[in-house]
Every structure is written in C-alpha cells, then in structure tokens.
Amino acid sequence: MSKRIYIALLHSPVYNKEYEVITTSVTNLDVHDIARAARTYGVKRYFLVHPLEIQRQLVDEIMRYWLTGWGSESNPDRQEALKILELVADLEEVQKRIEELEGQKALTVVTDARVYSRSVSYQEMRDRISRGDVPYLILFGTGWGLIKEEMEKADFILHPIEAGSDYNHLSVRSAVAIILDRLLGNGR
Amino acid sequence: MSKRIYIALLHSPVYNKEYEVITTSVTNLDVHDIARAARTYGVKRYFLVHPLEIQRQLVDEIMRYWLTGWGSESNPDRQEALKILELVADLEEVQKRIEELEGQKALTVVTDARVYSRSVSYQEMRDRISRGDVPYLILFGTGWGLIKEEMEKADFILHPIEAGSDYNHLSVRSAVAIILDRLLGNGR
Numbered sequence: 001m002s003k004r005i006y007i008a009l010l011h012s013p014v015y016n017k018e019y020e021v022i023t024t025s026v027t028n029l030d031v032h033d034i035a036r037a038a039r040t041y042g043v044k045r046y047f048l049v050h051p052l053e054i055q056r057q058l059v060d061e062i063m064r065y066w067l068t069g070w071g072s073e074s075n076p077d078r079q080e081a082l083k084i085l086e087l088v089a090d091l092e093e094v095q096k097r098i099e100e101l102e103g104q105k106a107l108t109v110v111t112d113a114r115v116y117s118r119s120v121s122y123q124e125m126r127d128r129i130s131r132g133d134v135p136y137l138i139l140f141g142t143g144w145g146l147i148k149e150e151m152e153k154a155d156f157i158l159h160p161i162e163a164g165s166d167y168n169h170l171s172v173r174s175a176v177a178i179i180l181d182r183l184l185g186n187g188r
Numbered sequence: 189m190s191k192r193i194y195i196a197l198l199h200s201p202v203y204n205k206e207y208e209v210i211t212t213s214v215t216n217l218d219v220h221d222i223a224r225a226a227r228t229y230g231v232k233r234y235f236l237v238h239p240l241e242i243q244r245q246l247v248d249e250i251m252r253y254w255l256t257g258w259g260s261e262s263n264p265d266r267q268e269a270l271k272i273l274e275l276v277a278d279l280e281e282v283q284k285r286i287e288e289l290e291g292q293k294a295l296t297v298v299t300d301a302r303v304y305s306r307s308v309s310y311q312e313m314r315d316r317i318s319r320g321d322v323p324y325l326i327l328f329g330t331g332w333g334l335i336k337e338e339m340e341k342a343d344f345i346l347h348p349i350e351a352g353s354d355y356n357h358l359s360v361r362s363a364v365a366i367i368l369d370r371l372l373g374n375g376r
C-alpha cells in the first residue's frame with residue numbers, strides 16, 4: 001500500500017468563538033505535535049498554512065533550530081519529524097505543491113462536529129486511501145475550526161469524532177492524532 | 189455501559205533521553221489537551237502527578253483561572269474539562285482517591301513501544317472496560333516514558349501504537365488522544 005496522504009493546518013480563514021472569520025497566530029506545539037504524529041503515520045507532507053510572512057518566519061526559525069541547529073544533534077527524532085513540514089501562504093499553494101510532487105491534484109478531506117448528508121465513514125475513507133490511485137489532503141482548522149465555505153468546497157466530509165459523551169472539544173493536536181490513527185493506523 | 193476509567197500523567201519517576209530516571213516539569217498543554225480529551229471520552233478523573241508542591245501550585249493557579257477566574261466566563265468548555273483534573277503527589281495517592289470514589293482499587297494499564305509476552309490488544313481492553321465491574325487506571329509518562337519497574341508492576345500492558353511506519357515518536361498528548369479513542373471511542 002502506498003499512502004499518498006497530505007495534511008494542512010489552516011490559520012486563516014477560520015472561526016473564532018463568536019463564529020467571526022479570523023486569522024489565528026501560530027502555536028508552537030501545533031508545529032511539533034502534529035509533525036510528530038504526521039511522520040509517525042506516514043503522512044508525506046504537513047503544510048502549515050499562514051497568510052502572514054512574519055508568522056511563517058517565526059516557524060521557519062523554530063524549524064531551523066531543529067533541522068540544522070543544536071536541536072538536530074540533541075534530538076534527531078524531532079529533526080526527522082520536522083523534515084516533512086512546509087510553510088505556505090494559502091490553500092492554493094498547498095495544492096500547487098502536491099501537484100508538483102504527485103503529478104495530480106489532491107482530493108480534499110475535512111471533518112466537522114456536524115453530520116452532513118454526504119458525510120463518509122472512517123472505514124470508507126481508509127479504503128479509498130489504501131487504493132493509492134489519488135493523493136488526499138486532510139484539512140484542519142485552528143481556532144474554532146474551518147469556515148463553512150471551506151467545508152462545502154471539500155471533496156469529502158468525515159463523520160464527527162464520536163466519543164460517546166455530551167462533550168467534544170478536542171484540541172486540534174488531539175483531533176489530528178485521532179483522525180490519522182483512524183485513517184492510517186493498524187493497531188486496532 | 190458505565191465506564192469507570194481514570195488516567196494519570198506521571199512526571200516522576202520517568203526516563204530522560206539517556207534513560208536516566210528523572211522528574212520532568214509541568215507542560216501547560218499537557219494540562220489542557222489531556223483534560224479536554226479525557227472529558228471528551230468520558231474519563232472520570234485525570235490525575236496530574238507531580239512530587240513537587242511548587243509545580244502542583246503552578247497548575248493549581250492555571251486551574252483556578254479557568255475554573256473560577258476570567259477563563260470560566262470566556263471559555264466554559266475549558267472549565268468543564270478542567271473540572272475532572274486532580275493534582276496529586278504520587279501514584280499511591282491516585283489509587284487512594286480512586287478507592288474513595290469507587291470503593292475498590294483500580295487495575296492499572298500502561299503502554300510501551302515494546303511488545304511484552306503478556307501484552308493485551310486494544311479490543312480485549314475495550315471489552316474489559318465495557319464490563320464495568322472494576323475501575324481501570326491508565327498511566328502515561330512524560331519525558332521518555334514510564335520506568336521499567338512501573339511497567340512491570342502494571343496489571344495490563346497494551347500493545348504499542350502501531351502506525352505502520354519506521355517512526356514512532358508521538359507526544360504524550362497525541363498518545364493519550366489515540367489510546368482513549370481506541371479504548372473508548374465509537375466512531376470507527
């Protein structure tokens with residue numbers, strides 16, 4: 001099985017708590033935790049998407065510390081994880097990069113707390129991914145999540161993460177880990 | 189099904205990168221991410237275990253901000269998650285607290301990157317938990333993980349998280365999210 005999986009973490013446009021459309025700032029552990037989970041599950045690239053150059057520069061400095069600075073010697077595992085990280089300005093750039101790497105555009109996958117009529121199950125998405133005939137790009141939103149317009153544009157909407165409780169407020173870091181495990185893990 | 193699940197995050201004794209036994213300091217996002225995942229999956233209590241009072245005081249201040257301070261108004265979901273957090277000095281205190289709450293001691297569950305002869309599968313552990321006849325306490329280590337002696341004392345050792353790659357360096361936050369989803373989630 002050849003996995004052709006990409007993920008992207010969007011900082012804009014996303015919702016805030018009041019469902020206004022905003023741009024969030026970068027969180028250091030989103031860089032590390034998500035890169036480590038992505039590398040663990042065989043994701044080919046983790047795109048960190050931020051429209052502001054100053055924010056991308058900040059992450060670039062963090063990356064350089066771990067890729068070529070002291071961090072690369074003190075913790076080579078971290079270096080290995082951050083090798084798959086790429087900084088881009090918007091989703092169009094993500095798709096352009098995947099097309100360069102794969103020779104075709106990726107189908108996009110999102111998750112939401114709501115169920116849509118066209119929602120697909122994790123098992124169905126696993127099966128599609130394992131066919132390996134097309135690259136998939138899973139989108140995650142920071143803040144209070146991806147905006148409705150972005151959700152509607154997606155090729156696939158995954159079912160919400162069902163946890164069997166009345167509460168579902170996972171961090172994006174936890175959500176990424178769980179979704180990668182459901183779609184790509186094999187230790188059930 | 190009545191889930192009687194507890195988790196504990198140990199800061200001591202754990203390994204560092206050189207497999208020396210150390211005490212780690214508290215990480216803010218271990219408090220938040222793990223409380224949110226625990227609350228989402230119906231965990232009854234999340235014990236943050238640290239031997240140093242000064243470190244527990246630090247977390248106590250964070251908790252008070254979200255439980256009764258400004259954070260409780262600005263983000264009630266966070267308040268809800270942190271309600272299940274308890275600060276204790278060591279594992280004995282964790283077991284004592286569970287005995288007070290449940291009238292019986294919890295069986296302990298750990299995970300490791302290695303497979304042991306007595307390792308159990310996630311499915312087997314799910315079945316045991318769903319019986320509800322005894323409380324279970326899942327232990328997680330910070331740093332480079334729980335020490336060997338603690339692993340050997342555990343009642344159950346789960347199989348490693350198999351991700352199908354040559355790399356497995358998840359953050360403890362990601363590992364907690366994945367393991368709770370495997371043991372308690374129902375959205376496969």
